[in-house]
Amino acid sequence: MTTEVVHEATVPAPARRLFDLVADVVAAPRYFATHLYAEIVRTESPELDLVARWVIDNGSARGWRLWRTRDTEALVIDFQHEIPKPPLTRMLGRWSFESLPAGGTRIRVAHSFDLAPGTDPAAAGKVRQQLDGNVPGQLVNIGELAERIELLRRNTVTSTRSVRVDAPLAALATRTAESVADDTRWTRLQLPDSSLVFKQHAGHDPYLHSSTGVFRFTEEGDGTTVHLTRADTIAVPATADEIGTARKQLDAEVRERLADCARLGPHAATTG
Numbered sequence: 001m002t003t004e005v006v007h008e009a010t011v012p013a014p015a016r017r018l019f020d021l022v023a024d025v026v027a028a029p030r031y032f033a034t035h036l037y038a039e040i041v042r043t044e045s046p047e048l049d050l051v052a053r054w055v056i057d058n059g060s061a062r063g064w065r066l067w068r069t070r071d072t073e074a075l076v077i078d079f080q081h082e083i084p085k086p087p088l089t090r091m092l093g094r095w096s097f098e099s100l101p102a103g104g105t106r107i108r109v110a111h112s113f114d115l116a117p118g119t120d121p122a123a124a125g126k127v128r129q130q131l132d133g134n135v136p137g138q139l140v141n142i143g144e145l146a147e148r149i150e151l152l153r154r155n156t157v158t159s160t161r162s163v164r165v166d167a168p169l170a171a172l173a174t175r176t177a178e179s180v181a182d183d184t185r186w187t188r189l190q191l192p193d194s195s196l197v198f199k200q201h202a203g204h205d206p207y208l209h210s211s212t213g214v215f216r217f218t219e220e221g222d223g224t225t226v227h228l229t230r231a232d233t234i235a236v237p238a239t240a241d242e243i244g245t246a247r248k249q250l251d252a253e254v255r256e257r258l259a260d261c262a263r264l265g266p267h268a269a270t271t272g
Contacts, residue, residue, distance in 0.1 A: 002090075003124045005111045007135040011143030015097040015105040018146050019075045022095055025051055025068075029199060029212050030233050031145055031152055036061055037189055037197040037214075047071065050082065054189055056201050061189040087119040088127070107139050152209055155234035157247040162227040163258040165265040169194060169219040172226065175264045176215055209235035226261045230254050 011018070021031075025038040038053035047070050054063035065082040080092035093111040100106055111131055115123055145152075165172055173194040180188045180196065185203040190196055196215040204211070216227040232250050234243065 002112055002114050005128050005131045008108045009139035010104055010106050012104045013146035015075050015099045018105055019097045021146055023070055030156055030210050030231055036199050056187045061187055087116045087123050088113050089116050090114040109135055152233050155238050157250050158231045159251040159254040160229040161254050161258055162225055163262050164223055164225050165262055166223045167265040169217045169224045172224050173217050207234055207236055209233040228254050228258055
């Protein structure tokens with residue numbers, strides 16, 4: 001038996017801005033507090049792709065994969081979980097964004113799910129309760145974020161650098177992950193390709209909206225090249241000079257972190 005759950009909210013922001021905000025899953029971790037990481041696993045067409053995404057749940061990473069279809073004219077996003085979490089056998093949904101005559105947008109999120117045969121019917125109520133507990137807050141957050149998104153995009157600074165380390169990839173990735181895990185303010189995620197994603201979930205400086213990063217490792221001969229990308233988003237209005245200072249500070253942090261990786265090299269090689 002199929003269960004359907006619908007949530008709606010009316011927000012001041014224009015429909016297209018809201019659609020673009022929800023559709024840009026790769027950039028979402030910079031703006032949405034609970035979003036940790038997302039990547040496009042496979043693209044079937046300009047409208048259809050397979051997305052892997054992870055969120056921060058009580059300080060830990062929780063992830064899933066879903067097929068997503070975007071209709072940029074109708075402003076509709078359809079999605080279906082690739083492998084639903086048991087006892088679900090199917091979980092799909094639709095985001096729609098309707099411009100209202102008096103201004104603003106009605107956001108509608110519809111979920112539809114099926115349970116495995118023989119499942120206690122009470123399980124449907126638990127899924128509904130989870131959706132009722134999460135989705136309305138998400139809609140409020142999206143509406144508020146849409147009012148600030150241009151400021152946050154302007155206030156995002158990034159730094160990408162790399163260093164070659166005389167150590168095997170597996171050992172170096174393990175040591176780097178351990179160093180990130182030492183700071184409990186950050187949530188980390190190790191991907192199948194050994195990339196390491198991290199995001200600060202607690203203890204932010206007051207002026208920061210978010211702080212994220214990704215380590216990627218490329219094995220080359222008897223060593224490994226470590227690539228580090230960091231992004232900080234300033235939460236408050238900032239001048240060009242202030243943004244420039246933030247960029248320099250972030251770049252210095254990236255250099256320092258890569259220097260730490262380089263120092264791990266000989267130790268990682270002997271302990272790996």
